[in-house]
Amino acid sequence: MQHELKILTPIGMLGYGFDEALFWSAVSDGVDAIICDSGSTDSGPARLALGTMSGSRDGYAAELEKFLLAAHHFHVPVLIGSAGGDGANAHVDVFVDIIHEIVARLHLRPMKVVKIYAEVSKDVVREELDAGRIVSCGEAVPELQRSDVEDASRIVAQMGMESYLKAMDEHPDFDVIIGGRSYDPAPYAAFCVHKGFTNLDIAWHMGKIMECGALCAKPKSREALAIVRHDSFDIRPLNPSSRCTAVSVAAHTLYEKTRPDLLVGPGGSLHLNDTTYEELPDNRTVRVRGAKFVPVEQGGYTVKLEAARTHGYHSCFFGGFTDPILVAQIDPFIQTVRDHVASVCKFEYDLKLTTYGARNEISITRVIHAARVGCMHGSYLGQVATSGNFAMPCAPLDIPMGRVCEFCIYHLMPVDDPTALFPIFAETTQHNSDGEPPALVIPAYSPRGFQSASYAEHENNLLRPTILSPPAPPGMRYLGEFASVIRSKNAGPYELTFDIMFDSLAKYFFAKSSGVLDVSKFAELYAIKVSDIVAAVWWEPAMALKVTVKRPIVSGRFGETDTHGSCQHAGLLRVLIPAMEEA
Template identity: 55%
Template sequence: MSPPRKKEELKILTPVGMLGYGFDEFLFWDAVKDGADAIIVDCGSTDSGPSKLALDATTISRESWERDLDILLASCHKYKVPVILGSAGGDGANVHVQLFVDIIHELITAKGYRTMNIVTIEAEIEKGFIYEKHEAGQVLPCSAAVPEITAHDIKTASKVVAQMGMEPFIHAMEKYGDFDIIVAGRAYDPSPYAAFCVYNGFTDMGIAYHMGKIMECGGLCAKPKSRESLAIIREDSFDILPLNPGARCTPTSIAAHTLYEKTRPDILLGPGGALHLADAKYEQLPDNRTVRVRGSKFVPSKEGEYTVKLEGARAAGYRSVFIGGFRDPILIGQLSSFLSKVEEHVRSKIPFDYDLRLHEYGNKGIMGSLEPERDYTPKEICLCGEARAATQAEASHVINTARIACLHAPYAGQLATAGNFAMPFPPYDIPLGQVSEFCIYHIVTSVDPLALFPIQQKVILGSNEYTEVADMKDIVPPTTKTSSQNGVSPPLSPMKFHPPAPQGHCYLGEVASVLRTKNAGPYELTLDVMFDNEEIFHKVKQTGLLSKDTIARLYNIPKEDILVCMFWDPALAFKSTIKRPLVSGQFGETDLHGSQQHAPAMYLMLPFARQ
């Protein structure tokens, strides 16, 4: 079927950065009725760990997907706006693509929607293909933080998916031009956006991919961050508008978004090429809420050198945990030696192989080896015990032995003899099932961009009896008071730092507008520091303090573990990316998203006073 007649501009609506998180129905219907050409939503990430791939688990409830999909189907039913979903189910495995199709089928039947054409694109990869590529030397680590792949990694992976580029989406649209919904497996997040642009005749790949990179997170690029956003694409530019009336995009907030979850902000590698942003320009439009972007460039891979990323995970034993706390200052003052004795006691009682971790939340519990502050004595400690063994029963035996030792073991100077450990709720020893871990996060080279991704169409018959689409009159419009991503107002005043900075100095956290850490994939952790004020940005930059030496000191790591350390002037930002001390989600994890590693940088002392 031939592609649609080219328009002067396209409107793409993304109601939320992750399907299942919920969005504002008033804003959604307002945008749909105003003429959205497509609704595109990302559904997946490696952020929530390896369990989805390894164990077919989901981190969003089926009920949440049903709620969001029902609204999308209602818009598709009445306005015939196409819906494109990438990375179905979170990991994009075939079982979760089918889960989405099942939910859509049930909703069409139950609600009486019209007959719809559902196109699926699967992304699971046969292990035989990976073995062949591995033997040919064509499976390479994604970065210096990722180890070389082994035959054991391939063999033990529960399943492997590949991140598809735009080509399978374009092929699906061309083959089934009357599609209503595309449900795709694992996809490079901007791919469905770029594909829809190309399919509709907007072939500047720099524009298409850059727009997709920003839009796949919904309104996260706005200030304050929100959920819903709209892209307007033209031949040589695109506009980004947050739909929440209390949010706005700025040139800095849009430029800064390419830092998010990425190793570096200026060159973004993806299937079939790289997006180069050094020459991108950002213009604030007169409404003071919309930003226009132009000048982005996409450099395609050489012919025959197309690459895709593989993601694989495996089961790695069984886990049981306990949760409780210490409040006795006598015990907390000698906690390190006390917990060492607990571990010794467990070793003396357990005859089989196991792993045990005792995470001291309130004292290095979150940051672990990255924690620079070693002499801090807290008033309370939350202790999370974690045991892994070959069976669930063995893991529970280990954690039970450790918990009882925490509760009743003696310590020097003890006054409180009734018990050492505050336990909030039974059951005290909690079985969590199988542990999982990533084992494949690699690039496979010289591949056919279509051959790995089977495409099928399924026509789901509907009665077409549904007539009631939500009337905006019955939905309360959002206000500027609930403009953040989760409907919670941003803080009214900045944090007061304690202790205060000496006279003539200030902390980095006092002058930065954003200071965050986040996973950049399962093997890397990235720090972003951004500024609203250009003068302050250059002042900080000129101090020379944001450097590899400082990052190594702040995070207790050798400089060779720092993969990127750079300023990004278009966003008034600094970025540093380091190797993760633990691969995201594996046994011993304390901060799955990597989002609570920023505090050491907040207290970096700067040699000037806050203005």
């Protein structure tokens, strides 16, 4: 029986780029599979609504070429989930078409390619909705309406590991599997089970971490290797300037999740209360044990449905005011712009105007033209600059942005058979020419950019600068100077999650006992109702507090100011906490 399984993930999102030297070094040392995710709802609803991909075809081809060369020279199987970003059938086909082109162009050996579709018929969803069997995915998601189904451009379902496992069992000689929309860890868990590593506690937890590559490292990087055993798994970044620590790996459980201790997915939930994280002597690798996968009861299997629709059109303009006389009276001036637009546009519209850093505003082209003219030539009290107010940096001045997109389905649907919605097709791609494949040349690693060794050394020795002024009052500190990490992020399209981490247990327990971060104060800080806080969990393994709230505007919908959700942490930086006496 095989005792270890090595899985390489070159990047947490296919198309984002990875280091070729680190990739080939790992492949040549020996790996059992290359597994990579390609999907997310982080960037909003446009891909689902419009049928676009998150990356360019050329960008995907450049990275898939390296994967196929590894399959050719080293017979390493490749698994890709959520092709194209949304996992639509058409994007699965695009990836398979790219593979055909690469095999022919490089004269590679014949490749067996398996594809798994994930689109769901509206008829199926309508039937289940009428039967009352579809429920919202979380309390922040509204009930599904018949109009949501009708308006959806396409509907995809997140497949679990069962469809990948079925594909591998039916086609054990596969070279590449291209999956439609997938639960991110599903191909990882499925490959483990296929290779005889049937401990789902280990397989699912490894997949939950590895699907983001080496984002769990410090400093965060891209390429990661997992070494899976029957009772544990190791996580290691390939970049020599990064390392995994017990806290950095534990903290990744918080990333873009509603809560850190319970991760729900198709087929069951992963409980992490008893998980341990052991730093190994190489000072770069962490060994993980103790997660518990609890399967759903028989008949309780659900898949998550995702869909988006288009809803009108939008356009924008941008520029800046510099006149201090105008800036001092910006709010009443903006009202004159609104009044001007209303006098010109005698039809229904939404106008969203931003004074930078406060509100985001978008409009259809005629409306924003009127708004821009109002900004450019509107008068104000004490005006001395009469030629124009508004600095416009580029043309065109009024920029059509196309259709407005919004999520309309993010719901759970029960299924009797976890594989029934996901048809599997296999084909062998080959060429008819007599050309030879290219010789394999493994480039030398050269650190560069933010992941360079010099940066890592500097980061480790750097005294944290004072980032907030004026200084906190005597006896107090700003949370932004006390915590080691304060971040915000989407937890799906309908939730926003905040992670506040500390660099010692002493600081963690001090902050926890201080009371400055209780739910009522958090709600007051962000001007939300306490009932809009979905979860608030102090998580000792990562020395962190996680707070998840309902998003005031669904990710990417008209009027959104932060689709990714990553810039909402700033309100926490100036929270005052009593100064802690250092030991």
